[in-house]
Amino acid sequence: MSRNLSLKSRYAVILILLSLIALMEARQPIPFFRLATFILVFLVFVDLASLLRGKWRDGLVVLASLAFGLCVFEGIATVLEPKTLLNVTKGWSVPQPIIGWGPEHPGRFHDERRDPKTGAVIYIADYTIDANLLRQTISSETGPAIVFFGDSFTFGLGVNDAETLPQAFSDLLDRKLRVLNIGFSGYGPQQFLRELETGLFDPLIGAQPRLFVFMTWAGLAVRTACKFFWVRGGPRYALENGQVALKGACYDDSSLRVREWLEDMASYRLFIEAYLQKLTHEDVELYVRVLLAAVHLAKEKYGVATLIPYIIASGYLVGTGFSDDEIVQRLRDGGAVVVDVSLAKEEAAGAKLIFKGDGHPTPLANRLRAEMLKNYVEQQMAGVLPSGPE
Structure with a gap:
């Protein structure tokens, strides 16, 4: 009788553990829920092994040992993984058709980032998103446009509206030309090309734009290759018969579900993902070809040149067979106008060009680059x- 009660209670414990596993995976109630899941799985295997005999027990002991090792692995990764203290207004970035993601609605979004160890402020900024879901840029309301495409460097992550690169450029022109900021955090050449292919912003750009500007650096090749998880909804291009071809979104439904599950593991993010994100020769080739496809389309469809402010960032091209000089030459040969805006001299002189602990450009860097572009x-x-008053 007592033995039967004991067995029932142990089966009840197993059911409770399984219910907790389901709860952890469905609700994700704590930041380290996947570690909690692995611990619960380990306990289930231990409990089942204690109930069985023979080969079944041996097999469950092996599984319990593997689960214990995974718990240790995940626990170490949870402790070692770099943390961020980031507070952004809800709706700042949500899934969007065509380009993958963007602001959910117009309005003012507060963004605050702090050092997780000391609590010191890295940056505090407010972003005004206009009725077209673009970063506010004060300029002329009419006339041909100068259009800035790009990622968070162009958008102005970490700086206020008055301190972005497009706004600094507009200010240098005394706001006499229409300047648009179509950049957003995480975008790459694939968004630039897709925006032009679909005419997403054609009503804003107008019939006769003056110039397209796309600031870039070799690290964006990781995004074009769809290696970051957060680009999952963005457009994916591939080379087919020597031509750039759209292949849908970066991840289809099946691969997305697998990647989502893996991304919830600190051990995957810390120990495995960085290796998988390493650039290859093919990744950089695709990056160059997609960017050149956008440059060609800008000329053919809009009759406008594309100015590419290029930032030389060390480390990204190691092992790819490419150099920054080679990429720049390829872009120039393909019809782009390329300007080095690395600000190496200013950095050597001690100028504060990036936010320490983050890497995004400071207001000073944006002003210096705007001056370089204008000149x-x-x-x-x-x-x-314009050469004179308009």
Whole structure:
């Protein structure tokens, strides 16, 4: 009698453990829920092994040992993984058709990032998103546009509306030309190309834009290759018969579910994902070809040149067979106008060009780059900027 009660109670414990596993995976109630899941799985295997005999028990002991090792592995990764203290207004970035993601609605979004160890402020900024779901840029309301495409560097992550690169450029022109900021956090050449292919912003751009600007660096090749999980909804391109071809979104339903499950593991993010995200020669080739496809389309469809402010960032091209100089030359040979905006001299002189602990450009870096672009366009691209009062 007592033995039967004992067996029933142990079976009840197993059912409770299984229910807790289901709860953890469905609700994700704590940041380290996957570690909790692995611990619960380990306990289930231990409990089942104690109930069985022979080969079944031996097999469950092996599984329990593997589960214990996974718990240790995940626990170490949970402790070692770099943390961020980030507070962003809800709706700042949500899934969007065509380009993958973007703001959910117009309005003002607060973004605050702090050092997780000290609590020190890395940046505090407010972003105004206009009725077109673009970053507010104060400029002329009419006339041909100068359009800035790109990622968070162009959007101005970490800086206020008045401190973005497009706004600094507009200010240098005394706001006499229409300037648009179509950049957003996480975008890459694939969004640039897809926006032009679909005419997503054509009503804003107008019939005769003056110039397209796309600031880039070699690290964006990881995004074009769809290696980051957060690009999952973005457009995916591949090379087919030597041509850039759209292949849908970065992840289909089946691969997305697997990747989502893996992404909830600190051990995967810390120990495995970084290796998988390493750039290859093919990744960089695709990055160059997608960017050039956008440059060609800009010329053919809009009759406008594309100015590419290029930032040389060390480390990204190791082992790819590419160099920054080679990429720049390929872009120039393909019809792009490329300007080095790395600000190496200013950095060597001690200028604060990036937010420490984050890597995004400071307001000073945006002003310096805006000045470089204005001077270059004035001197090398006749007819883009007005030569006198308009």
